Amino acid sequence: MPLVKAAVCHEFGAPLVIEEVELAAPIAGEVQVKLEACAICFSDLSFIDGGWGGTLPAVYGHEAAGRITALGEGVTDYNVGDAVLVTLIRSCGTCMPCATGQPVQCGTGYDRDAGPLKTADGGTLQHGLACGAFAEKAVVDQSQIARIPDDMPMDAASLLSCGVITGMGAVVNTAQVRPGQNVVVIGAGGVGLNAIQGAAIAGAARIIAMDVLEEKLEVAREFGATDGVLATAEKPWKEIAKITGGRMADAVFVTVGAIPAFEQGLRYLAAGGDMYIVGMPHSGAKAKYEPVILGAVGQGMKGTKMGDTVLRRDIPWMVDLYQQGRLKLDELISGRWSLDQINEAIADTRSGAARRNVIVFE
Numbered sequence: 572m573p574l575v576k577a578a579v580c581h582e583f584g585a586p587l588v589i590e591e592v593e594l595a596a597p598i599a600g601e602v603q604v605k606l607e608a609c610a611i612c613f614s615d616l617s618f619i620d621g622g623w624g625g626t627l628p629a630v631y632g633h634e635a636a637g638r639i640t641a642l643g644e645g646v647t648d649y650n651v652g653d654a655v656l657v658t659l660i661r662s663c664g665t666c667m668p669c670a671t672g673q674p675v676q677c678g679t680g681y682d683r684d685a686g687p688l689k690t691a692d693g694g695t696l697q698h699g700l701a702c703g704a705f706a707e708k709a710v711v712d713q714s715q716i717a718r719i720p721d722d723m724p725m726d727a728a729s730l731l732s733c734g735v736i737t738g739m740g741a742v743v744n745t746a747q748v749r750p751g752q753n754v755v756v757i758g759a760g761g762v763g764l765n766a767i768q769g770a771a772i773a774g775a776a777r778i779i780a781m782d783v784l785e786e787k788l789e790v791a792r793e794f795g796a797t798d799g800v801l802a803t804a805e806k807p808w809k810e811i812a813k814i815t816g817g818r819m820a821d822a823v824f825v826t827v828g829a830i831p832a833f834e835q836g837l838r839y840l841a842a843g844g845d846m847y848i849v850g851m852p853h854s855g856a857k858a859k860y861e862p863v864i865l866g867a868v869g870q871g872m873k874g875t876k877m878g879d880t881v882l883r884r885d886i887p888w889m890v891d892l893y894q895q896g897r898l899k900l901d902e903l904i905s906g907r908w909s910l911d912q913i914n915e916a917i918a919d920t921r922s923g924a925a926r927r928n929v930i931v932f933e
Contacts, residue, residue, distance in 0.1 A: 574691060577630045577706035578913045580699075583621030586914045587705070592630065592696055593689035597643035597710050601687075604657055604711065606637035607725035609704045609930045611913075611920050612733050612761070613828070614851065618699060619917070622853030626684055629697035632705030633659040636719065636728040637932075646713050654723065655716040656886070658732040659700040660877055662714045674714070675877045686710075705913060707932055717886040720894070726907060726929045727900035730761075731889055733877065734927055735900065738765025738826065740878015740885065741849045743773055746822045750774030755811060755820040755839045757802065758827035759787040761903060761927040762849060764794045766824045768898060771795030777815055781807065784923070794899060808838040820844055828852040834859060842868040847875050907931045 575594045578587040597603045615631045617623055635657040639649055649655070661681055662674035669677050686698025687710040703709055719728045738761075742748050754770040756763050759782040770778045771794075779798045780791035788799030800810045811819060819841040825832050827850040836846045837860055865871060878885075892898035905925040908916040909932075916928040 572689065575707040576910060577703070578632070578910060579628050579630055579696070580619050581628045583619065583627070587619070587917070589911055589913070591691050592706070593691060593693065594706070594708055594710060595687040595689070597641055597687070599644040600646065600713055601643040601710055602639050602646055602649060602713055602716060603641035604635075604637045604655060604709050604716065605640045606635050606657070606704060606707060606709055606932050608637070608729040608932065609635040610729045610732070610734065611916055611928045611930065613920070614700070614733070615705075616917065616921065617828070617851065617853060620853075624854065625699070626695070626697050628690065629699040630688055630703040630705055631699035632930075633657070633700040633702040634729055634733040635702065635704035635709065636725045636732065637709075640708065649713065649716070649718070654719050654721050654725075654728070656719055656728050656732045657702055657704055657709055657711055658715055658717070658736075658877075658882065659702050660715060660880060660882060661701045661712050664714065672881060673879065674881060675879055705910070705930065707910070717882040719886070719890060723890065724901070726904055726931060727893070729929060730900050730903055730927055731886060734761040734903070735765045735889065735898075736878045736880040736885060737849065738762040738767075738878065739769035739772070739889065740880045741824055741847050741875040742766050742769030742822075744879040744885070745873065745875035746824070746845065746847055748773040748775055748822055751776050752821040753777040753779070753815050753818060753841070755779045755781060755823045755836070756791075756796070757781045757823065757825045757832045757836055758850060759791040759796075760826065760923070763824075763826035764791060764903060764926060766826055766849065767791055767794045767796050772892070772897065779811060779814060779820070790926070793902070802832070807835070811839050822847060824849050826850045830856055830858050837865070837870065837872075840870050843870065845871045845873055847873055849875055903927045904929055909933075
């Protein structure tokens with residue numbers, strides 16, 4: 572079985588180890604992609620830290636782009652050499668969620684321990700997030716890829732695989748924000764900046780960014796925020812009331828995994844408004860709220876996974892916006908790193924200052 576270089580997690584919370592692993596050829600319905608870029612997402616860090624469980628060793632990484640190098644039996648919509656993005660959205664196409672336009676909620680299971688990856692000596696190696704993209708090549712189901720323009724920069728394209736569709740999709744697909752509505756985005760990191768871009772494209776009246784760092788609020792304005800509020804303020808809801816003339820927010824998007832943000836976010840809502848859970852806390856983390864308030868003023872909470880994205884529907888128009896200069900992707904990239912530098916890139920991501928760090932493959 573061919574060997575590829577990958578960053579392997581052997582112990583939760585420990586640095587990844589660069590080593591050669593076995594990658595099986597694509598079987599029916601699968602494709603092999605030679606990766607050119609893979610961004611580092613906080614979901615990867617949650618898995619690396621053991622926040623969501625799973626077996627080890629594992630290869631994570633799921634926000635990637637590259638070119639198809641091999642096709643499994645039955646793959647007819649793609650050709651060797653096609654430029655594609657690679658995402659964790661794996662869908663069977665026939666279960667009830669898939670059949671009703673919700674592929675991100677596909678009900679068909681996938682055993683990540685029985686995927687295309689093996690250790691160099693043939694041992695079990697988890698196909699992390701059904702992608703295993705912290706590696707030179709990846710084998711994924713054909714439902715997990717989407718064609719991109721041949722001349723599109725791969726580092727920019729990789730961001731569409733998760734951070735962009737998660738943030739923009741939460742606003743456009745899940746919340747269906749309309750022109751004139753007020754929006755609050757908690758967290759001005761990679762996903763938050765894309766929620767802000769989505770709100771601007773949707774025509775929101777006030778787009779209020781919240782973060783603990785003043786410099787990140789300045790960046791948020793570059794991506795379309797009309798206002799910024801420090802989350803560390805004594806009573807930030809009063810700042811939001813002042814900005815909106817007392818109206819508050821029709822939609823609040825929590826793009827971080829911090830529990831206080833989920834508890835406080837409800838205070839920013841207008842009557843009839845909804846808070847959207849975009850960032851994912853670790854399993855077992857719990858928030859407190861008063862249901863009577865939500866009931867009395869008609870508010871709600873709703874989860875959104877991967878921005879409720881449908882790849883064939885959403886990737887083309889996002890690429891088009893990028894080509895028009897209306898969707899910022901290049902500006903989201905904070906740093907470019909080699910695979911050998913992945914632990915340094917992860918440390919920089921943990922600092923909170925990075926928008927998106929991207930591993931670039933030769």
